[in-house]
Amino acid sequence: xxxxxxxxxxxxxxxxxxxxxxxxxxxxxxxxxxxxxxxxxxxxxxxxxxxxxxxxxxxxxxxxxxxxxxxxxxxxxxxxxxxxxxxxxxxxxxxxxxxxxxxxxxxxxxxxxxxxxxxxxxxxxxxxxxxxxx
Amino acid sequence: xxxxxxxxxxxxxxxxxxxxxxxxxxxxxxxxxxxxxxxxxxxxxxxxxxxxxxxxxxxxxxxxxxxxxxxxxxxxxxxxxxxxxxxxxxxxxxxxxxxxxxxxxxxxxxxxxxxxxxxxxxxxxxxxxxxx
Numbered sequence: 208x209x210x211x212x213x214x215x216x217x218x219x220x221x222x223x224x225x226x227x228x229x230x231x232x233x234x235x236x237x238x239x240x241x242x243x244x245x246x247x248x249x250x251x252x253x254x255x256x257x258x259x260x261x262x263x264x265x266x267x268x269x270x271x272x273x274x275x276x277x278x279x280x281x282x283x284x285x286x287x288x289x290x291x292x293x294x295x296x297x298x299x300x301x302x303x304x305x306x307x308x309x310x311x312x313x314x315x316x317x318x319x320x321x322x323x324x325x326x327x328x329x330x331x332x333x334x335x336x337x338x339x340x341x
Numbered sequence: 342x343x344x345x346x347x348x349x350x351x352x353x354x355x356x357x358x359x360x361x362x363x364x365x366x367x368x369x370x371x372x373x374x375x376x377x378x379x380x381x382x383x384x385x386x387x388x389x390x391x392x393x394x395x396x397x398x399x400x401x402x403x404x405x406x407x408x409x410x411x412x413x414x415x416x417x418x419x420x421x422x423x424x425x426x427x428x429x430x431x432x433x434x435x436x437x438x439x440x441x442x443x444x445x446x447x448x449x450x451x452x453x454x455x456x457x458x459x460x461x462x463x464x465x466x467x468x469x470x471x472x473x
Binding site for chain 2 (some may be wrong): 235238239242244248249252256258259261262265266269273285288289290292295296298299300318330333334335337338
């Protein structure tokens with residue numbers, strides 16, 4: 208028998224042919240934030256290990272976390288967590304076949320996208336405002 | 342298995358017939374949703390905690406994390422998150438990685454990373470909780 212020949216098959220239309228929709232953008236952002244949180248758990252582990260290890264390790268963590276790059280990463284982590292949470296809540300509705308019409312699906316997707324940014328800023332404002340109160 | 346033998350006369354259907362279903366098709370689908378349900382309120386607890394602990398000294402952070410209730414919630418968050426993130430990353434790998442060897446390697450790496458981070462977090466949380 209002859210080896211099967213690789214046939215040039217037509218490809219289905221790819222991303223660039225579709226009109227932008229918020230649900231499609233939210234779908235991929237959900238994945239990206241999920242993967243960000245995945246690797247971000249290493250930071251959670253570092254924070255807990257540092258706290259378990261003692262004052263010196265904790266101070267090292269704090270100095271890195273407090274640097275501009277540390278703050279940027281932590282801000283991104285906070286946003287990823289809140290965004291993934293709000294975006295994920297939509298899936299609970301959709302699993303129950305609720306909010307499935309285009310208008311409502313778009314609406315809750317925009318709400319999750321904007322809500323994620325607003326809540327992230329609110330968390331950081333609260334964190335700075337309450338600094339040192341505990 | 343004679344799947345790739347040169348003169349194999351069996352039809353593709355005959356090869357897979359009677360091998361049966363894995364009977365686990367929905368296990369991880371459901372598990373991903375149940376862990377998400379658990380994580381949702383625990384994530385809010387976590388966010389409130391980091392707002393409270395931002396910039397605090399070692400003693401305060403340690404005392405807060407050593408509180409039994411905080412320890413328990415933290416351990417629950419870690420457990421649910423590790424399960425959730427392992428399944429999530431596995432779905433991403435299965436969607437995008439199509440070469441056998443690379444797929445095997447990334448799937449195993451995913452499992453190792455998830456359990457390693459989970460173990461590290463659990464150990465540290467317990468050490469803080471039981472007092473160093």
